[in-house]
Structure formats: C-alpha cells, structure tokens
Amino acid sequence: MSTAMLEPDHQIVEPDAEELIRCDNIGVTFEHQTILQDIDVSILRGQTIAVIGESGCGKTVFMKTIVGLVAPTTGWVSFDGRRLSDMSLVELTQTRKRFGFVFQNAALFDSMSIFENIAFPLRQNETVSDGDVRDRVMQLLSEVGLPSEVARKYPAELSGGMRKRVGLARALILRPELVVYDEPTTGLDPIMSDVINELILETRRRYPVTSIVVTHDMHTARKVADRVLMFFPRNRLAPQESQILFDGSPSDLEHAEDRRVRQFVRGEAGERLREISLESED
Amino acid sequence: MSDGSNAFGRSHAGGPLTRWVTDWGSAVVDGVTMVGDISLFAWQMFRWLFTRLPRRGTILVNFYQVGVLSLPVVALTGTFIGMVLAVNSYYQFHAIGLENRLGVVINTSLVRELGPVLAATMLAGRVGSAMAAVLGTMRVTEQIDALTTMGADPIHYLVVPRFLACILLIPALTIMADFMGIVGGYFYSVVILGIDHAAYLNHSRDGVVGFDLFSGIFKSFFFGGVIAIVSCYRGFHCEAGAEGVGKAATAAFVYSFVLILAIDLFMNIVLDAVYFKFYSDGTSLL
Numbered sequence: 367m368s369t370a371m372l373e374p375d376h377q378i379v380e381p382d383a384e385e386l387i388r389c390d391n392i393g394v395t396f397e398h399q400t401i402l403q404d405i406d407v408s409i410l411r412g413q414t415i416a417v418i419g420e421s422g423c424g425k426t427v428f429m430k431t432i433v434g435l436v437a438p439t440t441g442w443v444s445f446d447g448r449r450l451s452d453m454s455l456v457e458l459t460q461t462r463k464r465f466g467f468v469f470q471n472a473a474l475f476d477s478m479s480i481f482e483n484i485a486f487p488l489r490q491n492e493t494v495s496d497g498d499v500r501d502r503v504m505q506l507l508s509e510v511g512l513p514s515e516v517a518r519k520y521p522a523e524l525s526g527g528m529r530k531r532v533g534l535a536r537a538l539i540l541r542p543e544l545v546v547y548d549e550p551t552t553g554l555d556p557i558m559s560d561v562i563n564e565l566i567l568e569t570r571r572r573y574p575v576t577s578i579v580v581t582h583d584m585h586t587a588r589k590v591a592d593r594v595l596m597f598f599p600r601n602r603l604a605p606q607e608s609q610i611l612f613d614g615s616p617s618d619l620e621h622a623e624d625r626r627v628r629q630f631v632r633g634e635a636g637e638r639l640r641e642i643s644l645e646s647e648d
Numbered sequence: 649m650s651d652g653s654n655a656f657g658r659s660h661a662g663g664p665l666t667r668w669v670t671d672w673g674s675a676v677v678d679g680v681t682m683v684g685d686i687s688l689f690a691w692q693m694f695r696w697l698f699t700r701l702p703r704r705g706t707i708l709v710n711f712y713q714v715g716v717l718s719l720p721v722v723a724l725t726g727t728f729i730g731m732v733l734a735v736n737s738y739y740q741f742h743a744i745g746l747e748n749r750l751g752v753v754i755n756t757s758l759v760r761e762l763g764p765v766l767a768a769t770m771l772a773g774r775v776g777s778a779m780a781a782v783l784g785t786m787r788v789t790e791q792i793d794a795l796t797t798m799g800a801d802p803i804h805y806l807v808v809p810r811f812l813a814c815i816l817l818i819p820a821l822t823i824m825a826d827f828m829g830i831v832g833g834y835f836y837s838v839v840i841l842g843i844d845h846a847a848y849l850n851h852s853r854d855g856v857v858g859f860d861l862f863s864g865i866f867k868s869f870f871f872g873g874v875i876a877i878v879s880c881y882r883g884f885h886c887e888a889g890a891e892g893v894g895k896a897a898t899a900a901f902v903y904s905f906v907l908i909l910a911i912d913l914f915m916n917i918v919l920d921a922v923y924f925k926f927y928s929d930g931t932s933l934l
Binding site for chain 1: 785786789790791793794796797798799800801
C-alpha cells in the first residue's frame with residue numbers, strides 16, 4: 367500500500383459518464399414494516415457515493431437491494447441497463463461477479479485461512495492455476511497493506527482493522543466494477559479508520575470502480591465520496607416526503623436546506639431526544 | 649403477540665374468544681408457512697443435488713465430521729443400549745424360563761428399532777445441532793450473504809454436502825450401532841448373566857430375519873435426510889444474536905427428533921404391510 371496521503375478527488379467522474387445503477391421507485395417492506403419507499407436513484411460509472419443516515423433508516427437494506435441480496439417489494443434495480451429482477455439465477459450469479467462487497471464485520475469464513483478466504487471468489491468463479499491464485503492473493507494482500515505471513519492465519523487471529531482489509535482484498539479479487547462498503551470504519555480507532563479511507567481512495571485510483579460507501583462517519587463521507595445521499599427513517603417522515611433528504615456534493619452538506627441534514631452532519635440530537643422520550647413512554 | 653396484533657398486523661380488540669381464535673389462526677398460518685418454506689428449501693437443495701455436486705474437498709470435510717467423528721459415540725451408546733436391554737429383559741425371561749431366548753428380543757429390537765433410531769438421535773444431537781449452530785452463526789455474521797455476493801449459491805455450497813454426508817453415512821452409523829448393540833447384549837447376557845452361548849446365538853439367528861436388518865437401514869436414509877434438511881433450514885433462518893443461534897441449535901434437535909419418531913412410526917406401518925404382503929410365508933430377503 368502506498369503510504370502517501372491521497373487527496374479526495376471529487377472531479378473523477380466525467381460529466382457524460384454512463385449510468386451503471388438505476389433504482390426505480392424501489393420499496394422494501396419486512397413483516398409489515400416499510401423500510402424503503404419510492405427510492406429513485408441513478409449512479410454513474412466511476413462515482414463514489416456515500417450513503418449516510420441514522421440507524422434504522424434503511425441504508426444497509428438499500429445497499430443489499432442494489433446487489434440483489436434483498437428483493438425489492440416494489441420497483442426494480444437495473445445494473446448496466448438490465449433489471450436484476452428479470453435475470454435468471456444463473457444470470458444474477460454472473461452479474462454478482464461484477465460486484466465486490468465489503469461487509470461491516472468483514473464476514474470472513476472462520477473455517478478458512480486468510481489465503482483461502484481471499485482466493486475463494488476466484489476459485490469459485492474462474493478456472494485458474496494454483497500459481498495464478500497465489501500471485502493474485504499475494505498482490506492483493508500487499509495492496510491492502512498486509513504482510514504475506516497473514517495469508518496463513520485464520521480470521522480469529524486478526525484485529526478488526528486487518529479483517530476489514532482482508533475483506534477488501536477478497537472483494538477486489540475478481541476485479542469488480544462496483545464495490546460496496548458497509549460501514550467500513552465502524553468499530554475502528556481513528557487511525558485505522560483513516561487507513562481504510564485511504565484504501566478506498568487508493569482502490570478507486572487503481573481500478574476503474576464505482577463505489578457505494580454506507581457510513582455513519584462524516585469524516586469518511588467527506589473524504590472519499592464525490593456524492594452523498596442521506597436517508598431518513600420512513601416512519602418519521604410525512605407521507606409525501608422523500609426518504610432521501612439530501613443528494614449532492616459533500617461540500618454542500620453543511621449548508622443543506624433541510625434542518626435534519628444539518629443536524630445529522632453536526633451530530634446534534636435536536637428534537638430527537640424528545641421524540642425518543644415520547645417513544646419510550648408509548 | 650403482546651402488542652395486541654396478529655400475524656397479519658391487524659389488532660384484535662375483541663373478547664377472549666376472538667383473541668383465542670386469532671392466536672390459533674396465526675399459529676396455523678405460521679406453521680403452514682414454515683412447512684412451505686422447508687419444502688421450498690428442500691426443493692432447492694434437491695435441484696442442486698441432481699444438477700451439480702459441490703467439490704470433492706467440500707464434501708469430504710462434511711463426511712469426516714458427520715461419519716468419522718460420530719463413530720465413537722454411536723458405537724459406545726450402541727454397546728450400552730445392548731447391555732441395558734439385557735439387564736432389563738433378563739429377569740422377566742428368567743421368571744418364565746426363557747432366558748436362553750434373550751438374544752431374539754435384544755437383537756430384533758436393536759436392528760429394527762433401537763439401532764436406527766439411536767444412530768439418528770445421536771446424529772441429530774451431535775451433528776444436527778452443530779450444523780444449525782454453524783450455519784446460524786454464518787447467517788448472523790453475514791457469511792451466507794458473503795457467499796451469495798461471491799457468486800456461490802449458499803444452498804449448493806453449504807447444504808448439499810451436509811445432506812449427502814447425513815444421508816449416505818447414517819446407514820453406516822446404524823450398522824455400527826446395531827453391531828455394537830449386539831456385541832454389548834451378547835457380552836452381558838453370556839459373560840455376566842451366564843446364558844448358554846450356543847442357545848443365545850441359535851435363538852438370535854432364528855428370530856432375526858434379513859427384513860429386520862433391511863427395514864432398519866432403509867429407515868435410516870430418511871432419518872439422515874430429515875436431520876440435514878431441518879438442521880440446515882433452522883441455521884439458515886436463525887434469528888440475530890447469540891440467543892438466536894442457541895435457539896436454532898435447540899430447535900434443530902427438537903424438530904429432528906420429533907420427525908424421526910413420526911417417520912419411524914409411519915415407516916414401520918408401511919414396512920410391516922410390505923413384509924406381511926410379500927414375506928409372511930417365512931421367506932427371508934437374505
């Protein structure tokens with residue numbers, strides 16, 4: 367991994383970049399509870415989007431809907447011009463090879479070594495020699511700043527930051543077009559959080575990827591994203607209000623028109639404290 | 649439901665009778681939904697089973713965990729069950745002067761019923777609970793989602809090898825339980841209780857027919873299949889947290905055990921009907 371600090375590059379997306387992901391009117395309902403409703407989002411190839419919002423607002427569900435882990439109750443998601451819902455299981459599996467997913471707690475397979483974890487997508491999806499697998503794994507370990515000795519260890523032997531870096535290496539091994547990060551810096555100390563932020567930037571520079579970063583961390587959102595979406599819990603919105611309260615550049619967050627966006631960005635509880643008291647009384 | 653709403657999300661503000669009917673209705677709907685879910689789960693598993701098998705390495709690991717690691721405990725419990733049968737039956741048989749026929753009772757009970765049910769129970773307890781706990785932990789820690797995002801079907805990768813291991817190795821475990829039970833019963837009857845060796849063996853050979861052995865092993869395939877499907881299903885549908893994993897492991901054993909006994913009853917009725925239809929003249933399969 368390069369040790370040089372990388373400056374965020376908010377101009378990386380060409381103005382005429384093609385659309386990679388389109389969400390049309392998607393809604394997701396779990397057990398009579400509406401998590402997402404009427405979400406319309408278009409994501410251009412090469413963009414890095416930060417999805418922010420308080421806990422329970424549907425960020426993770428939105429992200430899982432995009433990669434086809436959750437089927438929308440209404441609407442549809444298109445990837446590179448094709449609706450996921452129209453794809454057969456085989457086509458969906460083929461399409462998923464174009465996604466890389468970095469899970470919140472890395473989701474490494476406990477029973478496999480780090481080498482086997484990183485090599486898994488490659489062995490599962492491509493016919494490659496053992497030598498090539500080894501070269502690719504070692505290259506990725508180096509890119510995420512981990513020594514080669516880590517390859518022999520098991521996930522339980524690694525720290526949280528190391529596991530997240532292994533998760534990123536595993537997500538990148540198939541050279542995906544879309545990388546999705548779920549809370550990449552949650553649970554890490556500030557230094558390790560910044561290491562992960564740098565890796566996200568480094569990945570974007572090294573590979574032509576589109577990135578979606580779901581995060582609570584405003585530092586991460588400002589540092590890595592060229593566009594920010596802020597979600598709000600559906601059950602606390604007026605019926606006609608959009609669930610996406612903000613869609614714009616990170617630099618505009620502080621001056622957003624919506625008071626709730628400004629409060630979130632500044633980390634102010636505001637009237638939320640009173641609402642929580644009322645909810646607990648109910 | 650404590651909030652006064654049923655499975656459809658409607659509140660039931662009526663009297664006790666309305667609430668009773670609504671609660672039972674919800675329970676029936678939940679039960680039918682679960683049966684449908686398990687059927688779909690099993691269907692997906694069978695579809696993979698007949699289209700593409702997992703890699704040999706993945707299958708062998710499961711064969712080792714299900715078969716090899718279960719062997720000692722199945723052999724040990726089989727031995728004790730054989731001896732317990734001898735202890736419990738001896739005094740009744742001795743009282744009517746038929747202690748030489750003890751082998752018939754012990755060996756028939758073992759090969760027809762206790763061997764297969766014991767092996768299945770041990771498998772449900774040792775392997776089924778572990779499967780539900782492992783898969784439940786994988787669900788809670790998003791490892792199953794990770795498999796999906798990497799282009800691997802979780803049912804193909806996780807369930808099919810476990811199903812194959814259970815269904816193919818439980819007959820071997822049943823034979824081991826039968827054999828060790830017979831050895832245990834013989835040892836206690838002949839060596840400890842002093843029953844005549846030749847009489848014990850002669851009566852055993854005359855009383856146990858090949859169909860008894862066949863029916864026990866035949867049933868065990870179904871027991872193995874049920875253990876794998878129920879345990880994997882419970883793991884895949886595990887609730888969040890450590891408590892969810894614990895509940896999944898417990899439910900896997902309880903449901904498997906109840907289904908093993910229900911299948912045992914049903915198959916005994918069917919196999920007896922088959923036996924009396926085709927072999928009641930004393931013909932033996934072996």
